[in-house]
Amino acid sequence: MNDTNLTIKNLHLSFGATEVLKGINLDIKQGEFFSFLGSSGSGKSTLLRAIAGFGPTPKGQILIGGQDIADLPPWEREVGMVFQSYALWPHMTVAKNVAFGLEERKVAKAEVNKRVIEALDMVGLADYADRRPSQLSGGQQQRVALARTIVVEPRILLLDEPLSNLDANLRVQMRQDILALQRKLNLTTIFVTHDQEEANSISDRMALLSNGVVQQVGTPLALYDKPCNNFVASFLGTANIFSGEVQDDNGTKIFVTNKNVKIELPKIDTPIKSVVIRPQNINLSAVNDAAASKGGLIGVVTKTEFLGSHIRYEVIVDGELFIVDQHHHLNGEFFEKSSEVQLIINKDQTVILN
Amino acid sequence: MVGLFIAAFLALFLLVPVVKVIYVAFIDPATGDFTLLNFKDFFDSSLFRESFYNSFYVSAMSVIVATLIAMPLAYFTTRFNFKGAAIIQTLGIIPLIMPPFVGAVAMKLLFGTNGSINLLLEEYLGINIPFMEGLNGVILVQSIHYFPFILINLSAALINIDSSMEEAAQNLGTRGLRLFRKIVFPLAMPGYIAGAALVFIKVFDDLGTPLLLDVNKMLAPQAYLRISSIGISDPMGYVISVILIAISLFSLWASFQAMKGRDYSSVQKGGGGLSKRDLKTGERIMVYAVIGFILFMVLSPHIGLLLLSFSTIWSFAVLPDGYTFAHYYTAFSSASGYITNTLIYAGLAALFDVVLGVAIAYIVYRTGLIGRKWLDYGASAALAIPGVVLGIGYLRTFHNVEVPIVGEPLASWWVIIVIALTIRRFPYALRACVAAIQQVSVMLEEAAENLGANKRRSVFKIVVPLMSGGIIAGFVTSFATASVELSATIMLVAKESDAPLAYGIYEFLQSASGRGPGAALGILAVIIVGLGTYFSHRIIERGEKKRNAAVAVNEE
Numbered sequence: 004m005n006d007t008n009l010t011i012k013n014l015h016l017s018f019g020a021t022e023v024l025k026g027i028n029l030d031i032k033q034g035e036f037f038s039f040l041g042s043s044g045s046g047k048s049t050l051l052r053a054i055a056g057f058g059p060t061p062k063g064q065i066l067i068g069g070q071d072i073a074d075l076p077p078w079e080r081e082v083g084m085v086f087q088s089y090a091l092w093p094h095m096t097v098a099k100n101v102a103f104g105l106e107e108r109k110v111a112k113a114e115v116n117k118r119v120i121e122a123l124d125m126v127g128l129a130d131y132a133d134r135r136p137s138q139l140s141g142g143q144q145q146r147v148a149l150a151r152t153i154v155v156e157p158r159i160l161l162l163d164e165p166l167s168n169l170d171a172n173l174r175v176q177m178r179q180d181i182l183a184l185q186r187k188l189n190l191t192t193i194f195v196t197h198d199q200e201e202a203n204s205i206s207d208r209m210a211l212l213s214n215g216v217v218q219q220v221g222t223p224l225a226l227y228d229k230p231c232n233n234f235v236a237s238f239l240g241t242a243n244i245f246s247g248e249v250q251d252d253n254g255t256k257i258f259v260t261n262k263n264v265k266i267e268l269p270k271i272d273t274p275i276k277s278v279v280i281r282p283q284n285i286n287l288s289a290v291n292d293a294a295a296s297k298g299g300l301i302g303v304v305t306k307t308e309f310l311g312s313h314i315r316y317e318v319i320v321d322g323e324l325f326i327v328d329q330h331h332h333l334n335g336e337f338f339e340k341s342s343e344v345q346l347i348i349n350k351d352q353t354v355i356l357n
Numbered sequence: 358m359v360g361l362f363i364a365a366f367l368a369l370f371l372l373v374p375v376v377k378v379i380y381v382a383f384i385d386p387a388t389g390d391f392t393l394l395n396f397k398d399f400f401d402s403s404l405f406r407e408s409f410y411n412s413f414y415v416s417a418m419s420v421i422v423a424t425l426i427a428m429p430l431a432y433f434t435t436r437f438n439f440k441g442a443a444i445i446q447t448l449g450i451i452p453l454i455m456p457p458f459v460g461a462v463a464m465k466l467l468f469g470t471n472g473s474i475n476l477l478l479e480e481y482l483g484i485n486i487p488f489m490e491g492l493n494g495v496i497l498v499q500s501i502h503y504f505p506f507i508l509i510n511l512s513a514a515l516i517n518i519d520s521s522m523e524e525a526a527q528n529l530g531t532r533g534l535r536l537f538r539k540i541v542f543p544l545a546m547p548g549y550i551a552g553a554a555l556v557f558i559k560v561f562d563d564l565g566t567p568l569l570l571d572v573n574k575m576l577a578p579q580a581y582l583r584i585s586s587i588g589i590s591d592p593m594g595y596v597i598s599v600i601l602i603a604i605s606l607f608s609l610w611a612s613f614q615a616m617k618g619r620d621y622s623s624v625q626k627g628g629g630g631l632s633k634r635d636l637k638t639g640e641r642i643m644v645y646a647v648i649g650f651i652l653f654m655v656l657s658p659h660i661g662l663l664l665l666s667f668s669t670i671w672s673f674a675v676l677p678d679g680y681t682f683a684h685y686y687t688a689f690s691s692a693s694g695y696i697t698n699t700l701i702y703a704g705l706a707a708l709f710d711v712v713l714g715v716a717i718a719y720i721v722y723r724t725g726l727i728g729r730k731w732l733d734y735g736a737s738a739a740l741a742i743p744g745v746v747l748g749i750g751y752l753r754t755f756h757n758v759e760v761p762i763v764g765e766p767l768a769s770w771w772v773i774i775v776i777a778l779t780i781r782r783f784p785y786a787l788r789a790c791v792a793a794i795q796q797v798s799v800m801l802e803e804a805a806e807n808l809g810a811n812k813r814r815s816v817f818k819i820v821v822p823l824m825s826g827g828i829i830a831g832f833v834t835s836f837a838t839a840s841v842e843l844s845a846t847i848m849l850v851a852k853e854s855d856a857p858l859a860y861g862i863y864e865f866l867q868s869a870s871g872r873g874p875g876a877a878l879g880i881l882a883v884i885i886v887g888l889g890t891y892f893s894h895r896i897i898e899r900g901e902k903k904r905n906a907a908v909a910v911n912e913e
């Protein structure tokens with residue numbers, strides 16, 4: 004198996020005077036399912052297209068297996084791309100579309116036929132070989148586009164929002180199919196999406212992009228649990244983010260928010276600008292006087308939202324808003340709006356941003 | 358309602374005159390009975406058989422040569438970023454605005470046996486190439502004159518191809534010519550076929566060019582010669598007319614068949630057109646060289662005409678013997694009426710054409726009106742009617758129809774010229790409108806209706822603006838070609854004061870002494886129509902930019 008590690012070093016790219024990618028560094032390992040996640044306009048497609056060789060020529064390096072491909076034209080890169088619009092050629096049948104890349108590689112006719120059928124089989128469309136793309140549903144077109152790309156055995160598979168044109172049920176089904184296919188072929192894959200649930204559910208690792216800058220790279224779990232900045236913390240799920248400063252409270256260091264709410268900290272030795280606490284890492288209980296006298300956080304429920312498996316509360320503590328999720332059990336506790344509650348925060352579940 | 362009005366218009370000014378001509382072809386002139394004898398006479402004559410073959414050969418070759426001219430221009434200007442793409446596109450349309458018979462005179466001076474190019478070739482290489490001999494001359498002049506039909510349609514089709522179509526192929530390992538042959542060209546095929554069919558039919562029906570080049574063994578000149586020399590009652594002219602009509606109809610039908618199932622209307626218009634690429638220095642030099650050569654060929658009639666208009670004497674020489682402004686003086690003093698008439702006639706005709714064109718395109722492709730296909734076929738059938746046939750038909754049908762108030766027969770009232778031009782140029786505008794509406798996804802219209810716009814408003818606010826590129830292209834094509842139309846108008850001009858420019862030029866060119874002023878008038882025509890074309894292009898471009906910007910914003 005060829006080395007298909009993908010390394011991107013200090014990649015800059017501009018459309019005219021506007022810099023759209025601002026120094027991207029990434030290391031994507033062979034066989035990895037890697038996602039670019041980011042909101043619309045963050046530069047995901049631009050980065051993906053730069054890897055495939057489309058768009059303005061970037062500055063910096065793109066290495067596959069150590070070989071710099073940044074200067075190769077698209078047709079010599081052996082990097083397979085599935086387009087968001089599928090880009091199936093309407094003047095060719097499904098089979099012809101899939102056979103195209105093989106014919107370009109001068110593969111023998113019999114071999115082409117065999118591999119086209121295999122590829123269509125793999126995406127479950129063997130029966131549709133003689134149809135025109137316009138006679139297929141969106142999901143089927145998506146599969147043909149996928150088959151057309153993988154049949155040439157590219158070194159890397161690039162998928163630009165492949166599921167965005169499908170309906171929700173199909174999307175969930177299709178992403179599992181894509182993942183299964185990727186695992187089976189052990190194909191280094193980059194998946195572009197703006198949907199964090201999509202990225203979380205199938206990525207080995209992902210990069211969160213904003214404004215042409217990689218904010219953080221890691222497993223979905225790591226990004227969620229250990230965001231490295233405010234942007235990552237708030238982009239992925241819901242987070243309580245407080246800014247403030249560290250103060251000394253009788254020998255232990257404690258974080259005091261701008262509105263003077265005190266939050267216990269894990270052991271730290273770096274400067275701190277803010278702390279992040281996920282809603283599910285806060286516990287609510289009825290106020291008990293003993294705790295209150297010990298200086299626990301007491302707040303007032305201002306909003307409740309029943310979400311099935313959990314209940315979301317908004318609690319105001321000394322003017323500071325806390326979002327708190329509590330698991331919902333049968334006959335479990337429920338705090339009415341306006342009731343007083345006590346917030347219990349495990350300091351080990353408080354994340355520090357500096 | 359609109360459909361009914363259009364149908365009536367077409368019936369009166371297209372169907373009735375043509376039926377009259379066809380009817381005469383099947384009538385024994387002596388007895389007035391139905392007969393096929395006229396056709397037997399036609400095919401028994403070796404002259405007519407040869408003319409038949411020649412017409413076919415010249416038309417097919419003209420399509421091939423026109424394709425060779427148009428394809429590189431269309432591809433380069435839509436595919437690459439370089440200066441002058443807009444100018445090249447504009448220059449590419451210029452041949453259309455000069456009557457081909459005028460071009461033929463100039464081409465003879467440049468490419469004839471004793472023309473400039475051959476004089477040079479003989480001096481330096483000792484060869485003489487028969488560019489203009491016999492059928493070659495007709496092919497050269499016609500392909501240079503009519504290639505813009507292919508250029509315009511092909512460019513429009515190329516611009517509408519979504520760039521990801523091309524990128525997907527590059528991603529799979531294709532590039533360059535192969536990419537063009539396997540992906541780009543097939544996707545632009547509907548546009549190409551539309552243009553190629555037009556060229557074929559126009560060349561098949563054209564009269565002025567072969568006449569001026571002394572090539573009489575073709576069908577249209579034969580028809581004309583029979584009618585002009587033997588008379589309006591000679592059945593052979595009508596038989597040839599019927600054959601011209603039949604061949605044209607057949608070509609039209611064949612092109613419709615070829616386009617069937619190739620409706621590649623893409624949902625994402627504004628998704629981008631062919632991705633434009635920057636050229637490397639070497640490539641740029643090559644592209645400019647190819648374009649330069651083609652433009653020289655294409656503009657050679659104009660160059661020749663320009664020289665002719667300034668020359669004192671020009672024969673058996675690479676360049677004229679001396680230069681003078683005298684011809685312009687002669688031309689100006691006698692031509693202002695011709696020019697005004699031309700602008701009015703062609704402008705009105707082109708306007709009617711696009712209005713009717715949008716209406717029919719919409720009725721055919723977006724409504725379930727009964728008989729809607731027939732509106733399309735009927736209008737397109739005007740293509741199959743050579744100008745001479747239409748002219749004869751009008752004369753025969755309307756010479757005793759008095760127009761109220763004006764008090765003239767309809768056949769000699771100036772409005773009949775506008776009507777003839779409208780009918781003659783209608784298919785161009787219609788094809789452009791149809792191509793445009795096919796590129797506008799029904800969904801865009803449905804989205805507007807869904808947001809509360811009624812049918813009329815969604816047509817005017819969504820469909821027509823999105824079609825505007827095609828509509829203006831249709832207007833320009835109709836206007837430019839109508840302003841140099843000769844074959845039908847020559848028969849309908851009743852008095853000098855009603856005559857359009859092409860007629861005036863033709864009159865001048867008849868005599869040797871009139872060649873200079875005729876050329877000067879020709880140059881004038883080219884400039885006027887050229888300016889009009891240029892400004893309408895600017896308008897399209899500006900609108901396009903605005904629209905693309907809007908689309909880009911919406912997509913974010």
Ligand SMILES: Nc1ncnc2c1ncn2[C@@H]1O[C@H](COP(=O)(O)OP(=O)(O)O)[C@@H](O)[C@H]1O
Binds near residue numbers: 023041048049050
């Ligand atoms: N062809 C282009 N010309 C100019 N700017 C562009 C072009 N394509 C994208 N951009 C800009 O680059 C930025 C990133 O776009 P893109 O990579 O498409 O974002 P994403 O795929 O993350 O939504 C956007 O601000 C966009 O406006």
Ligand SMILES: [Mg+2]
Binds near residue numbers: 047048
């Ligand atoms: Mg994108």
